Amino acid sequence: MAPHAPDPDHLPLREEAASPGALPLAPSLGISLEAANMPRRANLVEPRVLFITAVAIVLGIAAGFIARILVSLINLVTNLSFYGQWSFGAVSPANNHLGLWVIAVPVIGGLIVGVMARWGSRAIRGHGIPEAMEQVLLNESKIPPRITFLKPLSSAVAIGTGGPFGAEGPIIATGGALGSFLGQLLHVTGDERKVLLSAGAAGGMAAVFGSPVSAVILAVELLLFELRPRSLIPVAMAAVAAAGVRYAFLGNVPVFGMPHVAEPGLAAMGCYVVLGAMIGLVSVGVTRLVYGIEDAFEKLPVHWMWWPAIGGVAVGVVGYFAPLTLGVGYTNIEAIVSGHLAVGALAFLCVMKFISWSIALGSGTSGGTLAPLFTIGGALGALAGFGLVAVAPQLGIDPRIAGLVGMAAIFAGASRALLASVVFAFETTQQPAGLLPLLGGCAAAYLVSALIMRNTIMTEKIARRGVRVPTEYQADYLEQVLVRDACSRDPVFLRTSEELGEVRHRLNSGRPEYQHQGFPVIDDSGRVRGVITRRTLLDPSEPNMRHIGDLGLRPPVVVHEHHSLREAADHMVSENIGRLIVVGHEAPHPLIGMLTRGDILAAHGRRLKGTHESGRHIRFRETWRKHF
Structure with a gap:
């Protein structure tokens, strides 16, 4: 018999002393x-997945109706706040005639949100996705049930009173909270609760934008932290169910209608990739500025309950000079990718939207990040496109595609949700000619962001609390x-x-x-x-x-x-x-x-052994980190 060296891993196979649950002694002749x-052989999926999928489908349908309710609430608050009428019809706050009184509307909304956060739940502050990520990573995906109704109510107030946010973040957070609540009622495992949370979140996004595929990818990249059949199937079915509810109400027209564009040539493709890299730099700056503003609010000598009202002052002032910055601004995004805004209007909208959104988000009010980022990035991309057309028309640049690339690239760089950004822009515009520029531009933005910035706009807040967020998914070795x-x-x-x-x-x-x-x-x-x-x-x-x-x-x-x-x-x-x-x-x-x-x-x-870096590579990496 070959000798076996002592090893601390060679622990007792079994202690013989009787203990609760110990295995019974075998007969004297031995056992077979x-x-x-x-160990059980792992199956690709278990029959239990059928039950979780059924619950996820119900969640998706519920998220679809919740999305319609949230949009109606936003419309109602908008009509009441800016036009003094009781109506659920869609209306833009940009057409108001309040004059200087428009400044007071976001302040009142901020006061209401602050009160709801103080005496309801502090978790309603922010855009919701980082909070959901934190619950997934640290709390077995358990979100307090009250978030299910407090988040949409607070968001409806914040957005309806002119907050420069989109409805997607709140509905994603609300759908996730609903999935978590159902998981707690059904006493499922922690992993299954995570799937239900992600299914609700994906259903919410699919219901708002009619983008089920990107909703599933976003759930994988930001909430599930895995790509396995047992989680992918329920989330996908929830997204399909939610998108079906949207189609039943609104049809399958794209959210951001865009005229037909021609396939880009080789020179144009190269320009779109470079544009994506430049937007990636912007995404890093935007992320750092947003959290810098949040840090500044932390230093204010007043309770955080008052911060949304202070942020509302900035929203109101900016909204007075730039009414298009008020509210969700989905029509702005459609105008950008359709080429309906001139250069001056694009530049003004980009700057003013960023000022309004960054201060409001830093104040801790309730709202989303996707629509504002799309507006800022889309305007930057379209501006660059117009500039290239004026300087080098032979390149064949289309400002509308440039706007589309900028819109997706800034989100890809800020959130590192690369595939979700590409597919989302494609699903919401239904422009196949833009798919290749989107892939190249978003990949370039992702590369620049990953080289320069450790955390993202989604993870910086929870990383500061000591939460380690997975950034890479690979097959289990x-x-x-x-x-x-x-x-x-x-x-x-x-x-x-x-x-x-x-x-x-x-x-x-x-x-x-x-x-x-x-x-x-x-x-x-x-x-x-x-x-x-x-x-x-x-x-x-x-x-x-x-x-x-x-x-x-x-x-x-x-x-x-x-x-x-x-x-x-x-x-x-x-x-x-x-x-x-x-x-x-x-x-x-x-x-x-x-x-x-x-x-x-x-x-x-x-x-x-296959991943060890050479000394030269290590020195290069440390030099890069030291300077950037």
């Missing part, structure tokens, strides 16, 4: 491998490695025919391979019969002449050689042991070896 404790390729061969084992005295002599010899607290036992044919602990072997009440096979053997905790290391590692955790017996997959299941936690770590070491 069929009684062994074996342990799932790719089989136990047979990582286990230690020729383990120390005992035979059923051996006498106890002979075994005790080896145990007391001080040899390191006999210092473990448990040993597998095989019969003369090599078949695993069970596990025996060191305590049983050294029990003075047992005579030396007794055979090992006549002692009390426990069912072995084993793993097949064809199991994955992920299954084996999970089995170790569930059984609270540090080593597993490895047996052959085919009958009579011969003993193959032992798998320890050290063997699993060694497998990770092999993985890391």
